[in-house]
Amino acid sequence: MKFKFIIGLLCLFSGSLAAQTGEIKGTIIDQDSGEPLIGASIVIAQTNVGAAANSYGKFSIQNLKNGEYELEVSFVGFEKLNQKIEVKEGNTTQVELTMKPSALSLGDVQITQNLAQNVSIISALDIELRPISTSQDVLKIVPGLFIAQHAGGGKAEQIFLRGFDIDHGTDIALSVDGMPVNMVSHAHGQGYSDLHFVIPETIERVAFDKGPYYANKGDFNTAGFAAFSTKKRLESNLFKIEGGQFGTFRTVGLFNLLEPKTTKDPSLYLATEYFRTDGYFESSQRFNRFNTLLKFHQRLSDNKTLELSTSAFTSSWDASGQVPLRAIESGQISRFGAIDDTEGGQTSRVNLNAKLTTDLSDGGIIENQVFMSNYDFELVSNFTFFLNDPINGDQITQSENRQIYGSNNSYWNNWNLFGLKASTEFGTGFRYDQVNDIRLSRTLNRKEVLTDLARGDIRESSVYVYAEEQLELTNRLSLTTGLRYDYFTFDYVDALTPIYERQVQNKGILTPKFKLSYEAGKNLNLYVKSGIGYHSNDTRVVVAQNGNDILPKAYGVDLGTLWKPTENLLVNVALWRLDLAQEFVYVGDEGVVEAGGKTQRQGVDLTIRYQLTPSLYANMDMNYTDPKSVAEAEGQNYIPLAPTFTSIGGLNYEGKRGLRGSLRYRYLDDRAANEDNSVVAKGYFLLDAVLNYEVGAFDFGLSIENVLNTEWREAQFDTESRLRNEAQSVSEIHFTPGTPFQARLSVAVKF
Structure with missing residues (x-):
């Protein structure tokens, strides 16, 4: 009482x-x-x-x-x-x-103590200034994020961020319209994230940030997150075709099926994309991708808005895989040749998504979302050639069929406590993955199954609840605290055992969050963020380890500032550290469980946005990281493939007479490819250029990748392999050669 x-x-x-x-x-x-x-x-x-x-x-x-x-x-x-x-x-x-x-102008930017606003500013700037023409460009919006493709264009990109080789998504949480992209307990690797089902022209905005500091983000949010949102309505119809070297062709169509006269009228649009290329390898990639999105948006009443969407995606490809350095140096194959050109794959995804937004009379907002996906995946690879099987070779096939069901629900509102402005957000939801016939097999010529190394069915579910409170202590000082709880059930039935047995483990994790932001002066913000995140492990790891150490925590802290020293200059600097606890890793390519130790990463991020003239902009991201394994001896504590220094930047021109263009660079420094740095993954510097001219309803474009025609290695691994005529195996760099000079022409019309 x-x-x-x-x-x-x-x-x-x-x-x-x-x-x-x-x-x-x-x-x-x-x-x-x-x-x-x-x-x-x-x-x-x-x-x-x-x-x-x-x-x-x-x-x-x-x-x-x-x-x-x-x-x-x-x-x-x-x-x-x-x-x-x-x-x-x-x-x-x-x-x-x-x-x-x-017209875009940095003069419109104001820095406050609101951290969400400050990050949104960088996101809005980058979307406006960076040309986005491919699915890969979608990920590059996140400052400091690098990607690498190494399997014929159809495989999800390898991701690098904050000293992490994230593989295909182990430590960055990705979503599209609230639907998770990361695949738990995937046939190829934990967190596998294929964003190729997104049509770039449909992207409205990207919310992103780094570190594990956000209560509404759960699994895989350690190095950061990126949440993509597609357009609710189209400003106009669009038809675009583009083509270029290596048999490359792409067409995009965005069509209003209803003609809304105001933002309150119902909207229905259809977006389609078809892309194909033979690639620059000696063996044709025969890559084909088809995307479609149908989206409906309507205000049902003064306080309710309904959003419905369905999308479908399918792609297939051949690949030349990673090639060993010795085969090129000996002249056995060329730089764009292959040891095994029967690699490749096919994948598809169908999504259904529904969200109801309710505006409450007191200013609060309730969001209710349900979604489902049907997903198929098959990937054929050969990393070691004839190491394990000198007769048939070491080709493997990874495959699965998956259904995902989920729901996200949240409540937000402002309120007042003793004259202080506050806001509260509560959220809850679930995700259920039904993975059928997840399989790793040794195969021959993509047709014949020689033996199954792993095979079974996975049922993985998670439920979550979180609360976050933001309190404006003064007009300059803001405090945000959050708490999140996730509970997982891991269920695996091994099809290769003689008896039927369900292996089940349950595990929960509590993760607190903290942010303090201070407006130190006009257009100067200082902040500190701290919190705990995590990433789940593969169900097959969880049951193998009897539920021990299977939700490894990530402890993070950021100290930073966002500063606008002049009308046309924006600077963001962050000192950060991230410690990961002990974890076990399921190696999908081998079907085995490997133990990993504690790691520590610390570094500095620098982001600069500068408006040189009303039409000319410059931007640069520089990221330095010191990554190391905590339990290993000095000199043996390198984290393989972890980037230590990266930089992305360029110039963008937005003319008043329809002319716009960009010249952008990417730089990745040399980095250790193994634990003692005796094998080095070579870095690279690349230039890309885009030029567009808009006249009336037409937009003509030219894009060039690798303007300098640099020979570079896109994906690199220290791999032990054996060629057909070799008596002994060799461990050395295997890599996928990066694209040579490649030009594309495009024409688009709005109507």
């Missing part, structure tokens, strides 16, 4: 304080698309007090006395908006503000 009485007094007291003053609540949206402008800055001109639009485009300014106030609203890439609002004490004034797109 005492507890309830105290809570009642607090609510009564805080409510009475709120009643003495007025409040402005509102939503900021894009005039053309109807999308919320996340991170838009709202400032009261008379007081310089303001707020930032949250992930729903909503904002709140409290403790206002009677009078007329002028709101100054700004967001990068939109015209500044000034609007007068009448406020009465004890009342809440509701507004919906629409902003019109305009």
